[in-house]
Amino acid sequence: MDYSLVLRNGHVIDPSQGLHRVTDVAVQEGRIAAVGGALGPGLVERDLRGKYVCPGLIDLHGHWWEGSSWGIDPDICLNHGVTTVVDAGTTGFINFPAFRKTQVSAATVRVLAFVNISGIGIPTTLVGELEDIRFARPLETGRVIEGNRDLCVGVKLREGTMTGRHGKEALEKALEAASFPGLRLMVHITKGADTRHILGRLRPGDIVTHCFQGRGDGILAESDHHLLPEVVAARKNGVLFDVGHGAGAFSWDVARKAFEYFFYPDTISTDLHRFSIARWAFDMPSVMSKFLHMGMPLADVILKSTWAPALAIGRAGELGTLKPGAVADIFVFELEEGSFPLEDTHLRKESASRRIRPFLTIKDGRGIEPGSFPARLRELEECDQELFRFIEQTANPS
Ligand SMILES: [Zn+2]
Numbered sequence: 001m002d003y004s005l006v007l008r009n010g011h012v013i014d015p016s017q018g019l020h021r022v023t024d025v026a027v028q029e030g031r032i033a034a035v036g037g038a039l040g041p042g043l044v045e046r047d048l049r050g051k052y053v054c055p056g057l058i059d060l061h062g063h064w065w066e067g068s069s070w071g072i073d074p075d076i077c078l079n080h081g082v083t084t085v086v087d088a089g090t091t092g093f094i095n096f097p098a099f100r101k102t103q104v105s106a107a108t109v110r111v112l113a114f115v116n117i118s119g120i121g122i123p124t125t126l127v128g129e130l131e132d133i134r135f136a137r138p139l140e141t142g143r144v145i146e147g148n149r150d151l152c153v154g155v156k157l158r159e160g161t162m163t164g165r166h167g168k169e170a171l172e173k174a175l176e177a178a179s180f181p182g183l184r185l186m187v188h189i190t191k192g193a194d195t196r197h198i199l200g201r202l203r204p205g206d207i208v209t210h211c212f213q214g215r216g217d218g219i220l221a222e223s224d225h226h227l228l229p230e231v232v233a234a235r236k237n238g239v240l241f242d243v244g245h246g247a248g249a250f251s252w253d254v255a256r257k258a259f260e261y262f263f264y265p266d267t268i269s270t271d272l273h274r275f276s277i278a279r280w281a282f283d284m285p286s287v288m289s290k291f292l293h294m295g296m297p298l299a300d301v302i303l304k305s306t307w308a309p310a311l312a313i314g315r316a317g318e319l320g321t322l323k324p325g326a327v328a329d330i331f332v333f334e335l336e337e338g339s340f341p342l343e344d345t346h347l348r349k350e351s352a353s354r355r356i357r358p359f360l361t362i363k364d365g366r367g368i369e370p371g372s373f374p375a376r377l378r379e380l381e382e383c384d385q386e387l388f389r390f391i392e393q394t395a396n397p398s
Contacts, residue, residue, distance in 0.1 A: 068121060069384065093137060112152070118130050307320040
């Protein structure tokens with residue numbers, strides 16, 4: 001029997017199987033059928049000589065509910081090799097059902113979600129979702145997650161100014177909501193977070209996002225910028241550290257300092273939203289290219305964008321891998337050489353000599369050309385500009 005699709009002669013990088021060589025990949029009925037030499041024949045065949053082939057990317061942190069001023073259409077990601085996106089708490093128990101009904105079910109890309117411990121999710125930049133702690137609802141959050149376990153992977157909490165003075169109480173409520181078996185807690189740490197305390201409370205498998213943010217109260221000591229011992233202890237305990245680049249959460253300096261301690265991210269994610277997409281995060285390949293630029297090997301960058309996030313959300317059986325039987329989500333890309341400007345969220349510019357350039361996205365066995373899902377973004381309002389002004393004012397370009 002012919003395969004439905006055979007990708008020939010691509011350089012396959014699949015960290016889940018330790019694959020790093022030129023070979024073929026065959027797809028049948030939306031699943032990976034085989035990986036190896038001289039497969040075939042296929043009803044459709046693509047010669048990918050000179051291209052790289054890896055599992056479809058998993059973006060562990062983004063905002064995909066257009067009912068929030070942060071949210072954007074998740075299908076944009078299909079232009080960039082991303083076949084699974086995980087919403088990082090844009091909705092809480094109040095608006096998750098509408099998110100599921102109107103956005104998740106209409107999307108072509110696979111959308112999973114962390115549900116915010118705040119019942120209203122993250123509706124706006126204007127007021128923090130937990131400035132009033134009455135919005136933190138463990139019981140209702142747990143219930144909506146249990147009723148939607150096919151999509152929900154855990155609980156989200158943003159710690160910083162958005163929790164006001166309720167940081168500790170909010171953390172305990174979020175841990176309570178995430179106490180059902182198999183649920184993770186993802187905690188965003190920004191200025192104002194009690195990061196040392198948070199790290200001590202997180203459990204194996206829980207996730208810290210914005211690990212290289214550089215705005216204070218992060219993974220480095222304020223005094224001499226050494227890596228906090230609590231960070232080392234948390235990693236040893238199985239806590240995961242996610243990039244969550246966004247519009248304000250990626251610093252070259254912090255990442256390089258962490259690298260000096262051999263502290264690399266567990267997962268690479270964009271924190272793509274209405275504000276970050278305009279200038280900083282753009283897409284997964286751009287964020288991945290930054291880590292290539294900082295010296296991480298290509299296979300490691302792929303690992304942290306495919307298999308590692310699949311493991312982090314408990315979906316390693318079928319996502320983030322090219323093992324036969326897994327869903328046929330595949331990213332084909334080129335490594336482009338030249339001079340590419342890259343900027344961190346502290347407005348520091350660097351020039352990279354290589355970048356990952358999308359060539360083809362395959363979702364459930366179906367090929368999607370880059371650019372076939374045009375970005376449809378809502379107009380920015382005057383009040384949205386506040387966020388950009390804040391970033392400009394608090395950036396410290398060298
Ligand atoms: Zn976010």
